[in-house]
Amino acid sequence: MNLLAEAIKRVFSKPSTRKYPKEKPEIPKGFRGRVEWNKDTCIFCMLCAVNCPTNAITINKEEKTWSIDIGKCIFCGRCHDVCPTKPKSVNNSERYELAEYGKEKFNLSFNK
Ligand code: SF4
Ligand code: SF4
Numbered sequence: 001m002n003l004l005a006e007a008i009k010r011v012f013s014k015p016s017t018r019k020y021p022k023e024k025p026e027i028p029k030g031f032r033g034r035v036e037w038n039k040d041t042c043i044f045c046m047l048c049a050v051n052c053p054t055n056a057i058t059i060n061k062e063e064k065t066w067s068i069d070i071g072k073c074i075f076c077g078r079c080h081d082v083c084p085t086k087p088k089s090v091n092n093s094e095r096y097e098l099a100e101y102g103k104e105k106f107n108l109s110f111n112k
Contacts, residue, residue, distance in 0.1 A: 034092070035092055038087070039066070
């Protein structure tokens, strides 16, 4: 096919790209987005923090705080896998729009 024919074909075909951010993508099953913590079920066993390969999670048992540095998280899902509670107290949500102004905004701390 010559170039002109290809160009004409493309003008009338469906675009391969999406009009993001106006048009949001469909989130696939098992997608690992921003990690979220459930204070109601967490038993502060530390397994998520100990098993996180990037040390993104910090826990203070005495003060009952659970913190995460989203800037360090690689969205591997290990924290979710090792969490022993039912339901799991740490989950990868469907949130993927994580850009912030200032890296301090990636440090999130939660209290029980
Ligand atoms: S998803 Fe992986 S990198 Fe992110 S907090 Fe959990 S264990 Fe750490
Ligand atoms: S592994 Fe689960 S229960 Fe244990 S501290 Fe982490 S979130 Fe809490």
